[in-house]
Amino acid sequence: MVQPARSSQPAPDGSGWEHLMIYQPDAPSPRNVTRRPLIRRVLVWSAVLTVFALAALVMGALLTESLGLVTVGLALATSTLALGIVVPTFLWVDRLEAEPARLLWFAFLWGALISTLMAIVLNELGVAFFGGLHEDPLVIGAVVVAPVTEEVAKGLGVLLIFLVARREFNGVTDGIVYAGIVAAGFAFVENILYLGNAYLEVGTPGLVGLFIMRCLVSPFAHPMFTVCIGLALGLVAHRRRASSVWVVLLGLVAAVLLHALWNYSAVAAAESFLAIFAIVQVPLFVGFLLLLRWASRRESRLLRDLLTGYGLNGWYTPAEVAMLADPGERRRARQWARQAGGRRAERAMLAFQDESGELAMVRKHVNLQGPDAHWAAREEALLRTITAHRRVFVPGV
Structure with a gap:
């Protein structure tokens, strides 16, 4: 095993390694004698956890009132199975330079609690705004309103990590991972709502059928959309200038359009769902998998x-x-x-x-x-x- 060099020569690429050569690896690490940074971290994370706890209480009350406690429990258990597919996939992408667990938990809880509450409120306002149009409110809500409100709500969580934890947001792969985890949290709670309603309306066959479609056939739907925002933020992670805002807006627009196209194939064109699924959704999913593979290989290189x-x-x-x-x-x-x-x-x-x-x-x-x-x-x-x-x-x- 080669020991750390002590030469004072820079690396051949001239990238400025000289200060490392005089460093003594066995020297004790200097300690911070003030507790102010620790107190600040405790206060910040206490505030964050308080907000998440309040959001969890509100979301729990909404779900219980809408579905009933037993149905919520059944839908919760069923929806959790999809997490076993989605979350490990993004952790696999992140395996070479793992992100801090606290930020991954923040991303998941933001998607599951804050984004879902924002989407519920904004979706209601959006459908009411377009209520005067002579269009099916289900189609308007799914194809026009939901893609915008939901992607903005999820994207805000990724943007917060980008702005606050800038030393941990290092590039494209990090953006993909954080966006994917936020979207996984959002899909988790949304699935509880949809699965619970299916069970109340149709019973076990409805629950099983929707579970197959949402949790097994298309568990990566929401991550596919929001990853566009994470990818855009990752591209500008090392040049955080106002002139780069258009890249992030382009990522948001791409997420909204993909979301709208996906919802249209499932709602507005239900009579030809299988054909559109094969033509639109399958290629999108294949492209998403290729993106994950590219990100993993890029980080390895x-x-x-x-x-x-x-x-x-x-x-x-x-x-x-x-x-x-x-x-x-x-x-x-x-x-x-x-x-x-x-x-x-x-x-x-x-x-x-x-x-x-x-x-x-x-x-x-x-x-x-x-x-x-x-x-x-x-x-x-x-x-x-x-x-x-x-x-x-x-x-x-």
């Missing part, structure tokens, strides 16, 4: 390219860089670590992999934005802990 610079300066071996950029090799490395050193070594390998992914994103920020005290401190802290974790599963390095 990015990780390899960024960590190669550290490897040239002795922080990684070529084998480690290759392992870190390949999900299969990462899994095999964790298995090897456990066989060689038990659970402690396996945990160290997992931390080594996770922190290496974050290190690559830190280097991406530095390359795009230039020297910055925060990123320099974060880079040095990660290099220190990465070196410490390596010593657990490869003693003596």
Whole structure:
């Protein structure tokens, strides 16, 4: 195992690695002597949890009043099954540089509670606004009103993460993941409402039939739409300027149009649903899967390219860089670590992999934005802990 280099020479690409060469990985980390940052975080997250708790009470009351407690419980259990398909898919996309759990929970709860409440109110107002038209209110609501209100409500959650957690929103893959989790939360609660109504109107056959259509045949419907917004925000994550707003608006328009097209094929053209499903919805879903695969491969290439610079300066071996950029090799490395050193070594390998992914994103920020005290401190802290974790599963390095 190659130890961290001590040469003062910069990397061949001239990207400014000199400060790392004089850094001592065993030096103790400086501590923050004030508790103000901790108090601020506690207050902020307490406020966020309070808002989510109030929204959960309101949503629970609305669902119980509309469907009844027993029906809500049955629909809840049924809707949860779809989460077992959607959420793991986005976590799979996010496996190389995992997002913080607190932000993923925020995204899910925003979609499940805030977005759904906003959509309920705005949908009612929108249908009432178009009530004077001589059109079917079901079609107007599904094709005109719902796509706009729901995508705006979901998109606000992704935008909040983009603005507040800018150090964790690093690019296209992050945008896709956050948008997908927000949409998964929204679809989860919406499915409860639809499945509950189907059960009340038709009984078990209605519940099973709608479960097949919404949760098994098209569980990625809402994520497909909202991912357009996340993709747009990811494209401008490293150039946050007013001139980039049009990219985000374009993503919102794409989400709304896809949503409207999907709803039209299911509602307005019910007599030819199967034909439109094959012509419209199946290609959209295939394109969505290709997008996820592209995002995953793109992050793998990015990780390899960024960590190669550290490897040239002795922080990684070529084998480690290759392992870190390949999900299969990462899994095999964790298995090897456990066989060689038990659970402690396996945990160290997992931390080594996770922190290496974050290190690559830190280097991406530095390359795009230039020297910055925060990123320099974060880079040095990660290099220190990465070196410490390596010593657990490869003693003596």
